[in-house]
Amino acid sequence: MKLSVIGTGYLGATHAAAMASLGHEVLGVDVDAAKVAMLQSGTVPFHEPGLPELLADQVASGRLRFTTDAAEAGAHADVHFVCVGTPQRKGEYAADLRYVDAAMAALVPHLRAGSLVVGKSTVPVGTAARLLEQVEAADADLVWNPEFLREGFAVEDTLRPDRIVIGATSERAAKTLLDVYESMVTAGTPVISTDLATAELVKVAANSFLATKISFINAMAEVCEATGADITSLAEAIGHDARIGHRFLRAGLGFGGGCLPKDIRAFMARAGELGVDQALSFLKEVDSINQRRRARTVDLAREMCGGSLAGMRVCVLGAAFKPDSDDIRDSPALDVALSCQQQGAAVRVYDPYAMDNARTSFPTLAYADSAVDAAVDADVVLHLTEWREFAELHPAELSAVVRERRIVDGRNTLDRELWTREGWTHRALGRQSL
Numbered sequence: 282m283k284l285s286v287i288g289t290g291y292l293g294a295t296h297a298a299a300m301a302s303l304g305h306e307v308l309g310v311d312v313d314a315a316k317v318a319m320l321q322s323g324t325v326p327f328h329e330p331g332l333p334e335l336l337a338d339q340v341a342s343g344r345l346r347f348t349t350d351a352a353e354a355g356a357h358a359d360v361h362f363v364c365v366g367t368p369q370r371k372g373e374y375a376a377d378l379r380y381v382d383a384a385m386a387a388l389v390p391h392l393r394a395g396s397l398v399v400g401k402s403t404v405p406v407g408t409a410a411r412l413l414e415q416v417e418a419a420d421a422d423l424v425w426n427p428e429f430l431r432e433g434f435a436v437e438d439t440l441r442p443d444r445i446v447i448g449a450t451s452e453r454a455a456k457t458l459l460d461v462y463e464s465m466v467t468a469g470t471p472v473i474s475t476d477l478a479t480a481e482l483v484k485v486a487a488n489s490f491l492a493t494k495i496s497f498i499n500a501m502a503e504v505c506e507a508t509g510a511d512i513t514s515l516a517e518a519i520g521h522d523a524r525i526g527h528r529f530l531r532a533g534l535g536f537g538g539g540c541l542p543k544d545i546r547a548f549m550a551r552a553g554e555l556g557v558d559q560a561l562s563f564l565k566e567v568d569s570i571n572q573r574r575r576a577r578t579v580d581l582a583r584e585m586c587g588g589s590l591a592g593m594r595v596c597v598l599g600a601a602f603k604p605d606s607d608d609i610r611d612s613p614a615l616d617v618a619l620s621c622q623q624q625g626a627a628v629r630v631y632d633p634y635a636m637d638n639a640r641t642s643f644p645t646l647a648y649a650d651s652a653v654d655a656a657v658d659a660d661v662v663l664h665l666t667e668w669r670e671f672a673e674l675h676p677a678e679l680s681a682v683v684r685e686r687r688i689v690d691g692r693n694t695l696d697r698e699l700w701t702r703e704g705w706t707h708r709a710l711g712r713q714s715l
């Protein structure tokens with residue numbers, strides 16, 4: 282089928298390459314000419330495992346092309362996927378819909394009668410109903426089809442999703458989208474057909490649940506800290522209950538990134554507009570627990586340094602909001618690094634992939650070329666993003682260069698026994714020192 286994908290960020294670029302790999306002819310559209318040129322040359326402008334190979338193959342096959350021209354998309358495709366970002370508005374909780382509105386304004390005048398627009402962006406409930414009027418005026422259809430892909434697993438999540446959710450007002454429109462996804466449907470992927478509002482809500486409800494699960498275990502970590510209990514044993518024990526499960530029960534520095542924080546805030550803002558703010562007031566607490574973990578990590582570092590970070594050298598391991606990503610949006614690691622700096626510490630950061638993004642956004646922090654380099658003369662080492670490289674790092678490598686053997690494990694993934702045996706004072710969120 283002939284498809285267009287509007288917005289080639291990490292969702293759109295992955296979706297475009299994945300759809301081409303299913304045999305469709307795909308045109309990716311973006312207003313950013315530099316990004317389009319890069320993608321057209323087969324290069325991915327961000328770190329996503331597996332995507333560079335997939336994209337290069339599909340561009341070489343001729344099934345995948347990129348353009349800045351929305352009119353070309355209208356002429357090329359029968360199905361258009363809207364994959365632009367919906368960031369948090371500055372100084373507010375609500376989502377900024379300017380990119381969705383701009384994408385629709387550029388596309389709608391060029392829609393062929395009978396074509397289908399598929400919304401994939403995460404939007405406040407009610408947005409699709411508003412856009413439906415514009416699309417119907419062009420004699421086209423609109424469905425909402427949220428995505429659930431995780432950064433670091435974007436290709437896998439796009440090609441083998443847990444479920445396909447389609448919000449539609451007509452069976453014909455839903456059927457067209459199912460034709461696009463035919464191979465996934467044949468492979469047995471569950472399909473949930475529903476209305477527009479439910480489809481929009483599924484996405485924010487799922488992310489709210491995940492955020493709540495993380496903040497729940499982090500709240501338990503706070504209680505563990507006050508009682509001498511151990512959060513990792515507690516999480517393991519409750520996770521064995523199949524109704525609870527172990528996933529998303531890793532206590533530590535909490536969640537960040539371009540989705541969970543802004544999605545729960547936009548959901549609260551929308552609930553307020555709908556007069557059901559009380560229903561989501563618990564999300565405010567979810568957000569607060571999450572922010573408190575960042576402050577607690579800085580407190581731990583300060584306590585270990587004798588009560589003040591002024592003049593201390595702090596080594597920060599990690600800048601990305603999670604491993605296998607170079608995304609630093611709302612990164613807990615960089616938030617902690619900046620707080621330490623604000624308290625007078627000299628901070629040096631190392632991350633395997635996110636250095637360029639971190640340097641550009643936070644030029645006042647110092648950066649090192651390796652974990653060992655970042656640790657030279659450090660008074661305390663903070664492990665804030667759980668890259669495999671850090672778990673595999675032997676403490677002896679850092680012992681040789683640091684001023685003091687002190688480490689805070691903000692992700693509870695380092696071998697506490699090993700670090701302690703090597704003479705380090707090890708502190709972690711929700712756990713006691715040995």
Ligand code: UDX
Binds near residue numbers: 430432433488531602
């Ligand atoms: C999330 C959702 O998982 C995905 O379905 C949605 O489409 C987009 O938002 P993503 O932002 O890529 O995906 O990251 P995710 O893997 O969910 O992790 C989010 C944050 O939670 C990270 O900062 C991670 O470190 C943190 N996290 C995750 C924890 O602190 N503990 C956990 O147990 C799990």
